[in-house]
Amino acid sequence: MLWYIGRRLLQMIPVFLGSTLIVYLIAFYTSGDPILTLAGDKPISPAVADRLREQYNLDKPVLVQWLIYLGNVLTFDLGVGFNNRPIWDQIAAAFPTTFRLAVIAVIVETIFGVIAGVISGLRKGKLIDTTLLMLSLLLIATPTFVLGFLAQFVFGLQLGIAPINVGRDPSWQNLLLPGFVLGGVSFAYVLRLTRTSIAETAGADHVRTATAKGLSRGGVVSKHILRNSLIPVVTFIGADLGALMGGAIVTERVFNVPGIGTLLFSSINSGESPMIVSLVTLLVIIFLLSNLVVDLLYGVLDPRIRYAK
Amino acid sequence: MRSDAQNARRPRAEHWVAPLAETPLQEVDAADTSTAPRSLWAEAGHSLIRNPVFVISALLILFVLFVAAFPQVFTGQDPRFGELGRANQAPGAEHPFGTSRQGYDIMARTFWGARTSVIIGFFAMIGSTLIGGTIGALAGYLGGWFDEVVSRITDIFFAVPLILGAIVVATRLGEMNLWTVILVLSVFGWTNIARIMRGAVISTKGQDYVTSSIALGASSPSVLLKHVIPNAIAPVIVTATVNLGVFIVAEATLSFLGVGLPTSAVSWGGDISDARDALRTQPSMLFYPSVALAVTVLSFIMLGDAVRDALDPKARKR
Numbered sequence: 001m002l003w004y005i006g007r008r009l010l011q012m013i014p015v016f017l018g019s020t021l022i023v024y025l026i027a028f029y030t031s032g033d034p035i036l037t038l039a040g041d042k043p044i045s046p047a048v049a050d051r052l053r054e055q056y057n058l059d060k061p062v063l064v065q066w067l068i069y070l071g072n073v074l075t076f077d078l079g080v081g082f083n084n085r086p087i088w089d090q091i092a093a094a095f096p097t098t099f100r101l102a103v104i105a106v107i108v109e110t111i112f113g114v115i116a117g118v119i120s121g122l123r124k125g126k127l128i129d130t131t132l133l134m135l136s137l138l139l140i141a142t143p144t145f146v147l148g149f150l151a152q153f154v155f156g157l158q159l160g161i162a163p164i165n166v167g168r169d170p171s172w173q174n175l176l177l178p179g180f181v182l183g184g185v186s187f188a189y190v191l192r193l194t195r196t197s198i199a200e201t202a203g204a205d206h207v208r209t210a211t212a213k214g215l216s217r218g219g220v221v222s223k224h225i226l227r228n229s230l231i232p233v234v235t236f237i238g239a240d241l242g243a244l245m246g247g248a249i250v251t252e253r254v255f256n257v258p259g260i261g262t263l264l265f266s267s268i269n270s271g272e273s274p275m276i277v278s279l280v281t282l283l284v285i286i287f288l289l290s291n292l293v294v295d296l297l298y299g300v301l302d303p304r305i306r307y308a309k
Numbered sequence: 310m311r312s313d314a315q316n317a318r319r320p321r322a323e324h325w326v327a328p329l330a331e332t333p334l335q336e337v338d339a340a341d342t343s344t345a346p347r348s349l350w351a352e353a354g355h356s357l358i359r360n361p362v363f364v365i366s367a368l369l370i371l372f373v374l375f376v377a378a379f380p381q382v383f384t385g386q387d388p389r390f391g392e393l394g395r396a397n398q399a400p401g402a403e404h405p406f407g408t409s410r411q412g413y414d415i416m417a418r419t420f421w422g423a424r425t426s427v428i429i430g431f432f433a434m435i436g437s438t439l440i441g442g443t444i445g446a447l448a449g450y451l452g453g454w455f456d457e458v459v460s461r462i463t464d465i466f467f468a469v470p471l472i473l474g475a476i477v478v479a480t481r482l483g484e485m486n487l488w489t490v491i492l493v494l495s496v497f498g499w500t501n502i503a504r505i506m507r508g509a510v511i512s513t514k515g516q517d518y519v520t521s522s523i524a525l526g527a528s529s530p531s532v533l534l535k536h537v538i539p540n541a542i543a544p545v546i547v548t549a550t551v552n553l554g555v556f557i558v559a560e561a562t563l564s565f566l567g568v569g570l571p572t573s574a575v576s577w578g579g580d581i582s583d584a585r586d587a588l589r590t591q592p593s594m595l596f597y598p599s600v601a602l603a604v605t606v607l608s609f610i611m612l613g614d615a616v617r618d619a620l621d622p623k624a625r626k627r
Contacts, residue, residue: 019465137607141603143561283470
């Protein structure tokens with residue numbers, strides 16, 4: 001097991017290096033002059049521009065910049081942002097909000113998605129199954145930002161039970177609506193995956209045996225059907241964490257949530273490459289680690305899976 | 310001990326064979342040799358036309374394609390003609406869907422917007438399928454170190470979410486147009502196709518007909534193109550169909566974020582984004598482009614679902 005985790009961590013290194021390099025190259029090679037962007041409309045003297053370039057290592061070749069940057073990352077020194085606040089502090093300030101948002105979204109998609117999927121899969125072809133399937137298709141076909149506007153309109157304006165704009169230092173309660181919106185599309189996918197998987201497992205021999213030996217319906221569903229159906233669902237949720245972080249950019253913009261997505265978007269707009277790369281690196285690390293956790297969960301869900309040394 | 314009389318009435322089990330005429334077996338066993346067996350695709354097509362989901366989604370897609378090709382049939386208004394004097398009108402006789410903040414006719418914008426979405430969705434689907442299909446097929450067929458390297462590269466791109474990668478590139482490219490949006494979506498949207506193609510090629514290349522054509526001396530490219538890919542393409546087509554819907558959503562999302570098509574373009578994403586400020590006063594402004602977008606995406610997802618069921622022999626029997 002430890003060997004397996006070690007090997008997987010080693011495999012992550014090239015993926016980590018590659019994705020940061022790609023984003024780094026995109027952020028630098030295709031950009032205009034970030035110093036001019038920083039200066040905005042005001043003219044900037046060449047001496048000041050040169051000094052700023054030197055300060056941010058912008059005068060060195062891109063590969064050298066990337067290596068300097070990687071060295072700094074490994075010592076947890078992400079540098080100072082264009083607004084003179086350390087990048088690490090800015091990320092640390094924004095992260096808890098996005099983390100809460102993601103927690104709500106994952107809870108929504110996991111708990112509600114699996115429950116709805118079980119109901120749907122066990123009653124395949126019935127009215128409730130068809131209704132849930134139609135709902136899931138509608139959710140998948142509706143882009144997150146449209147879903148966000150709809151939620152703002154219904155829950156914010158019509159019912160008045162949730163704030164439209166979240167604003168600074170949001171509480172869990174205020175993040176509830178954006179969290180549901182963020183988890184909405186994934187909820188639909190989890191529902192559909194669980195449904196298919198449950199419907200397949202429900203007909204398996206071991207389920208018939210469990211019923212025949214007199215186990216209650218609830219026992220059969222929770223111990224014999226659900227556990228055997230969850231592997232594709234768990235795989236999806238793990239891979240989905242990356243997509244959730246992408247979706248957070250959209251959701252945070254719709255609801256004005258001051259999180260990682262907002263930070264990323266404003267840094268992309270101002271061409272603040274070190275910040276962009278730091279954030280993307282963070283998202284990639286979260287993505288890779290969650291995929292590792294998923295692979296480890298396989299063994300818990302299905303004891304037949306053993307990890308090669 | 311059985312009596313002789315009993316044995317006479319009932320022949321011993323292991324020797325007793327029912328007369329052929331009394332068994333229904335030949336009806337089951339006999340293959341219909343009068344017609345050639347249908348291929349996977351013919352079989353799938355046969356079950357598709359009887360599937361209501363397929364029929365509905367196909368009709369919807371035909372309708373969307375028709376709107377995209379001839380939007381002027383549905384509206385006489387110019388979608389690019391904005392007049393502030395008629396801004397923010399509620400739906401009425403002259404403007405059935407109302408007018409936007411800029412005084413655009415929303416009905417015209419909604420119908421003409423189909424063209425933008427269809428073009429971007431279609432070409433991004435083609436682009437990403439070509440990139441992902443080629444990479445996945447080569448990785449699966451060649452295997453070895455090439456597969457290792459290519460799979461890691463796929464992992465790298467897979468780790469950057471489509472929207473995230475697209476935003477980073479889109480802001481760097483400056484003013485976007487149809488083709489740069491298509492390029493960006495293709496470059497960050499090919500990974501799921503590559504993974505599926507690779508898996509399908511690996512399972513196909515072990516088949517006997519592939520081995521025999523190699524034994525007969527066929528060259529590698531010809532085996533790959535003539536035998537492996539045609540038999541591995543089915544799951545790729547299903548995913549590509551669903552991807553088309555995903556790309557339409559992605560384009561709208563980029564336009565919403567302000568990094569997609571410029572505001573001068575007629576795009577559902579941009580229109581929905583504009584309607585945001587009228588959420589309190591005129592929610593219908595949000596309604597029409599949103600419904601058009603959702604229905605279009607829905608029809609492609611439903612089509613992909615129906616084709617997947619039709620191509621899966623296990624699902625077909627039920």
